[in-house]
Amino acid sequence: MIRAGFLDTTTREALTALMRDGKAESRLTRRANALLLLDDGMSCEAVAKVLYLDDDTIRYWYKLYEQQGLGWLAGFGYKGRACQLTAAQQEELKKWVAETLPRTTTVVGEWIETSYGISYTRSALIKLLKRVDLEYRKPKVLPRKLDPAKQQAFIKAYDDLLNNLGDDEAVMFADAVHPTHEVRPAGCWAPKDIKVAVEQTSGRQRLNIHGAIDLETGKTRMLEVLTVDALSTIALLMAIELMYPLKRWIHVFLDNAKYHHAQMVQDWLARPGRRIKVHYIPTYCPHLDPIERLWGLMHKNVTHNRCHATYTDFCKSVLQFLREDVPKNWAIFCDSVTDNFRIINPAEFRILKA
Numbered sequence: 001m002i003r004a005g006f007l008d009t010t011t012r013e014a015l016t017a018l019m020r021d022g023k024a025e026s027r028l029t030r031r032a033n034a035l036l037l038l039d040d041g042m043s044c045e046a047v048a049k050v051l052y053l054d055d056d057t058i059r060y061w062y063k064l065y066e067q068q069g070l071g072w073l074a075g076f077g078y079k080g081r082a083c084q085l086t087a088a089q090q091e092e093l094k095k096w097v098a099e100t101l102p103r104t105t106t107v108v109g110e111w112i113e114t115s116y117g118i119s120y121t122r123s124a125l126i127k128l129l130k131r132v133d134l135e136y137r138k139p140k141v142l143p144r145k146l147d148p149a150k151q152q153a154f155i156k157a158y159d160d161l162l163n164n165l166g167d168d169e170a171v172m173f174a175d176a177v178h179p180t181h182e183v184r185p186a187g188c189w190a191p192k193d194i195k196v197a198v199e200q201t202s203g204r205q206r207l208n209i210h211g212a213i214d215l216e217t218g219k220t221r222m223l224e225v226l227t228v229d230a231l232s233t234i235a236l237l238m239a240i241e242l243m244y245p246l247k248r249w250i251h252v253f254l255d256n257a258k259y260h261h262a263q264m265v266q267d268w269l270a271r272p273g274r275r276i277k278v279h280y281i282p283t284y285c286p287h288l289d290p291i292e293r294l295w296g297l298m299h300k301n302v303t304h305n306r307c308h309a310t311y312t313d314f315c316k317s318v319l320q321f322l323r324e325d326v327p328k329n330w331a332i333f334c335d336s337v338t339d340n341f342r343i344i345n346p347a348e349f350r351i352l353k354a
Contacts, residue, residue: 002062004041011070012039031073034058035065083128084118094132105129150282157279161251168248172221172240173291174212175255176228210236212252213291219243230262237268237276244275253279255289 007015015032018024030051037047038058048055064072085093093112102108105125113119120128129135165171190196210232211222221239225232237252244250254260260280269278286292 002038002044004039007035007039012036014070028073031061034061038062083131084120085112085116085128089116090128090132093128094134097129097134147282147284151285151288154282154285154288158253161279166248168246169251170214170244170247170249171216171251171253172212172214173253173289174210174236174240175289175291176208176210176232176257178228179207179209208232211291212236212240215290228257229259230264233259233262233265234268237265241275247275250276251279252276253281253289255281255286255292256283 015036018032019029019036021029030053034047034051034053037050038044042050044055044058044062047053047058051058083090092115093108096111097108102111105122108129109120109122109125112125161171185198188196208225208228209222210225210228211220213220221236221243223232223236223239225235240250240252259265260278268274269276281288
């Protein structure tokens, strides 16, 4: 027989508050409810009937309260199961993954079952792999024929330029892009009983855009041209000069396309009164040209159903990516590639995919 009134005022108020908390877990509130009903004078059988429980459960809860106080309320005795693989087997798994670079957890699960006769679910495999410091990631794409010394010299020169840039100077990155004018279906809301379709284009209507961007202000100058060549380069440089009529110098960074090095362009730059200084990005280093990342970012946001609250938010996110994230990744390619990356042969990687 459990006597009523065994709860002190503070404990009863705490349990009552827990009962009235709409966000509390039901398994906690049921235990609190049982104690309150016992404190009101109800028998274990009556409380069990009200809560649709067994009366032995009510007695066990009261016993736990007597022994541990309210500390037992949130204790449910659940403990994680020990890993089925031994420490040595986990090390062998880690070594095997490092050597073979499996594409899916299915492959890993099959190897574990074949090697040790232990079967894992997909979720358990993911937890196991994370526990042994493995992660799923894509290989970085390294440009070919990297020259770390030239890249480091370019980055140093670029940083020096920005650190000593005057108020009457500007910096722009220029490049050309050739997107295909092609319809790509995107998701939209529509009535259930109406089928929505879009006509496909031929895919041969290509645009030629010669453009430049100022990473500091976000200003751009884009020219749609029939052909990207020396003439379009000069037209773009003239348009850039018109953008900044009050600037003493405009530093324009170009890649090493032949039309950027054309004699016609060099002659135009050499004329008196020109306010443009051209800087060339090292060869085989597209990662050092932020405007190339702009083309990819625009493609990803426009054609992959990315949504932004406003056009301003989109522009801010693009500028932040180009101004901050892209330069942070420059250092990755300036170090010795063989010291920092495990280079995968594409042919071998295709075999690993299978």
